[in-house]
Amino acid sequence: MSTVRAAGAALPRGLLIAQAWGGLGDAVAPLSGAAGRPLARTVKLILDPLVLRPVLNPGFAAGAVAMDHVDALRDRIVAAGPVLAATAAWFLVVKKERRRRGITEGNPQDLYFQRCFELATAHGDPADEPDLASTRAAGVLAEVHDRAGPTVGRLRDFVADHVAELDRLLEAAWTTVPVRPGPEPETGSSATALSTGTRHVDRTASTSGDPAEPEDARGSEATGSQGLRLQGTDVCHSGSGHVESAAVSRSGGRTAVLVPGRTASLQVPTPPPGDSRAGSLDEVLAARIGAFLDGCATRPDAGLFGGLLADRVGSSAAVGHRGDGVAREQGLTDLPRPVRPVVGDTASKKSLPKPFDRSIVERLFGALSGSGDRDGLADVPDLVRAEISRSASPWQLGTEAARVTIALGRAAAGGLTGDAASTDAAARLRSRWEREAYVHRVLRMPDKVPGEVRADVLGVCQAYLRRLWVRVHGRELRGEDVGAADVWDLLDGVLRSVVLDQRDRLRSALERRDGR
Numbered sequence: 001m002s003t004v005r006a007a008g009a010a011l012p013r014g015l016l017i018a019q020a021w022g023g024l025g026d027a028v029a030p031l032s033g034a035a036g037r038p039l040a041r042t043v044k045l046i047l048d049p050l051v052l053r054p055v056l057n058p059g060f061a062a063g064a065v066a067m068d069h070v071d072a073l074r075d076r077i078v079a080a081g082p083v084l085a086a087t088a089a090w091f092l093v094v095k096k097e098r099r100r101r102g103i104t105e106g107n108p109q110d111l112y113f114q115r116c117f118e119l120a121t122a123h124g125d126p127a128d129e130p131d132l133a134s135t136r137a138a139g140v141l142a143e144v145h146d147r148a149g150p151t152v153g154r155l156r157d158f159v160a161d162h163v164a165e166l167d168r169l170l171e172a173a174w175t176t177v178p179v180r181p182g183p184e185p186e187t188g189s190s191a192t193a194l195s196t197g198t199r200h201v202d203r204t205a206s207t208s209g210d211p212a213e214p215e216d217a218r219g220s221e222a223t224g225s226q227g228l229r230l231q232g233t234d235v236c237h238s239g240s241g242h243v244e245s246a247a248v249s250r251s252g253g254r255t256a257v258l259v260p261g262r263t264a265s266l267q268v269p270t271p272p273p274g275d276s277r278a279g280s281l282d283e284v285l286a287a288r289i290g291a292f293l294d295g296c297a298t299r300p301d302a303g304l305f306g307g308l309l310a311d312r313v314g315s316s317a318a319v320g321h322r323g324d325g326v327a328r329e330q331g332l333t334d335l336p337r338p339v340r341p342v343v344g345d346t347a348s349k350k351s352l353p354k355p356f357d358r359s360i361v362e363r364l365f366g367a368l369s370g371s372g373d374r375d376g377l378a379d380v381p382d383l384v385r386a387e388i389s390r391s392a393s394p395w396q397l398g399t400e401a402a403r404v405t406i407a408l409g410r411a412a413a414g415g416l417t418g419d420a421a422s423t424d425a426a427a428r429l430r431s432r433w434e435r436e437a438y439v440h441r442v443l444r445m446p447d448k449v450p451g452e453v454r455a456d457v458l459g460v461c462q463a464y465l466r467r468l469w470v471r472v473h474g475r476e477l478r479g480e481d482v483g484a485a486d487v488w489d490l491l492d493g494v495l496r497s498v499v500l501d502q503r504d505r506l507r508s509a510l511e512r513r514d515g516r
Contacts, residue, residue, distance in 0.1 A: 010064035013073075013507060017047065020077035027085035030092055031113075045113040046087065051080045063507035086120035087113075090137070093126050097137040103145055105153045106369060115140045150380045152347075152368045158380045159343050159361060166343045166360070169385060173392040174340040285313060289411050293423035296408075297488045305404070305484035314403025317410070318394035330410070331462025332356045332469065341391050355469045356396055360387050366470070367477045377477060390476070395469070401482040402472040405490060406465070412491055413464040425488065429495050433460065436499060438506050450509040456502045463502075468494045 018037045021028065031042045038047060048054060052073065054061035059069035060076075077084075094112050119126075119136060126133035145151075159166060292304040308314065321327040324336045332338075333356035344359025349369070352362055364383055377383060390398040395406050408425075415426030416433050433439060442449050442457040456463065471494055475482060482490070 009067050010062075011067070011070055013060070013063055013065050016065055016070060016073050017043065017077065020074040023078060024081045024084060027081075028088045030088040031084065039109065041109040041113060045109070046084070046117055047077070050114070050117055051084075052076055061503075083117070083120045086123075086125040087117045089126050090116035090119045090133075093133050094137045094140055097134060097141055101141060103141065105145065105151060111144050112140060115144070149377045150368055150383060152365060154380045155361060155364055155368055155384070156345060158384060159345060162381075162384075163343060166384065166388065169388045170340060170343065170360075170391075173388050285316075286411070289313065289408060290423045292484075292487075293408060293412055293425040296425055296484070296491075297428055298424075300484040300487060302484040305487070308404045308407075309400050312400055312403075314400055314405070314407045315394040317407040318403065321395075327356055329462075331459065331466050338396070355466060355473070360384060360391065363387055363391070363473070364477070367474055383477070397469075397473060398476050399481075402476055405472050405482050405487055406468060408487060409468040409491055409494065410465055413461045413468075413495075416460050416464065416495075417458075425491060429491065432492070432495055433499070436503075438503070450506075453502070453506050453509055456505060460498065463498050464494060467498055 021032070021038045022036055028038075031039060031046070033039050052060045057069075057072075057076075059066060060073050065073055091108075091112060094116060095108055098108065119140070123129065123132075123136065126136075288304070288308065292301060292308065295301055295304075321332075321338055327333045327338050328336060331354065333354050335357065338356040341357075341363075342359045344361035347359070347362040347365035347369075349366070352358060352365075355363075364387055367377065378386065386398065390396060395403045397403050397406065412423065412425045412429055415421030415423070415430045421427040421430045438449070438453065439457055442454050446454050468490065471490060472482065
């Protein structure tokens with residue numbers, strides 16, 4: 001031990017856990033791998049959250065545990081030995097009852113580990129009351145599997161029985177109609193006509209029995225405008241599906257955007273002369289996003305947020321995804337540009353593609369595979385058809401509130417790297433990010449850290465946007481609206497989630513590097 005103390009005064013966390021776990025013997029074998037170490041899910045679902053609790057015991061959190069905390073970590077696991085042995089025994093009882101009932105849905109470890117720990121804590125070893133063990137196991141299965149709402153099994157059955165119909169719906173949703181370019185913008189004039197040659201998704205194609213598309217899931221609506229792009233050419237999508245021109249004039253410190261079909265012009269602040277943001281409507285609209293981000297953490301402005309929704313700024317921000325490499329650079333696809341998804345028939349949490357590359361089944365899998373409350377979800381046929389429509393919408397999301405949230409998140413996450421953050425929200429995220437020791441180490445000594453950790457840190461903006469997409473997509477599936485007051489909690493929570501994932505990967509990488 002003295003040699004270890006002199007060398008680094010720390011021990012790999014995985015090694016300590018494995019040593020303490022090995023002392024528990026065969027009683028915990030159902031929670032162990034072939035080598036006798038705890039399963040990855042045992043650490044993730046039982047040891048970390050229920051035994052070691054690193055949030056309350058930060059000395060247990062690092063990949064290398066300081067010598068001052070080594071004995072305490074071992075003692076914590078050893079002290080939990082009886083309840084861990086009972087947890088393993090309950091897991092066998094629950095799996096036996098699962099087989100008896102013919103249940104095949106879900107991963108048993110994901111679904112039952114924590115519930116078996118609860119049984120062990122409340123009732124001890126199932127052998128102590130064998131007459132009640134099966135009843136209690138049945139109660140766990142009923143709690144997990146007898147919930148109202150759709151399931152992965154029903155999803156797979158539905159898509160298998162309706163493959164041809166769903167393929168037709170996908171084809172219809174992704175059918176595009178070329179739009180004739182409008183006139184070129186005038187230069188040197190106070191009023192500029194803006195137009196584009198981008199395409200518009202034709203929502204008119206349908207098949208018999210297909211439910212009406214949700215209002216907010218349409219690419220453009222019968223009234224109002226789809227909005228103005230934030231990147232590249234500024235456009236207005238009219239309800240007819242064709243791109244119209246939008247007149248822009250500037251005077252008195254305001255910019256007026258007259259959109260066809262609107263009774264009043266859109267009024268936005270004009271950057272002062274000489275301001276680096278001046279001269280582009282893109283940048284004026286970006287300033288509107290910045291104005292909301294400046295206050296969303298402390299005083300979210302419902303009026304500003306409502307304006308972003310009304311003018312469909314989120315939808316406009318997605319127009320660039322049709323260009324080569326844009327969505328790929330944002331980390332949303334591995335392809336040069338998004339393509340029509342397939343219906344699919346299988347999914348795995350371990351190998352989910354990036355958001356825009358997922359099949360329809362993969363997009364719904366996460367919401368249906370967990371043991372959480374599914375009561376708020378629609379029936380499987382409606383979920384699938386709505387997801388098909390959603391996949392062909394801007395950001396592949398169905399509501400404007402979700403799209404605006406993604407646009408806000410993209411702007412805020414831009415401050416995590418590069419130059420100083422330009423908004424209050426971006427500064428808060430950057431401060432949170434830069435407090436992480438592993439981030440400092442990567443930025444100071446990139447060659448001294450594992451390659452996957454370096455890639456995590458340098459690609460944080462892409463990881464952030466992917467995680468935010470998953471969060472807002474999940475809220476859409478559950479019918480949870482995003483309001484002005486919800487935005488900061490989402491933006492901040494996503495970064496915390498990304499950081500926790502990166503910490504876990506760093507810990508695993510260090511343990512592998514040390515040969516543990």
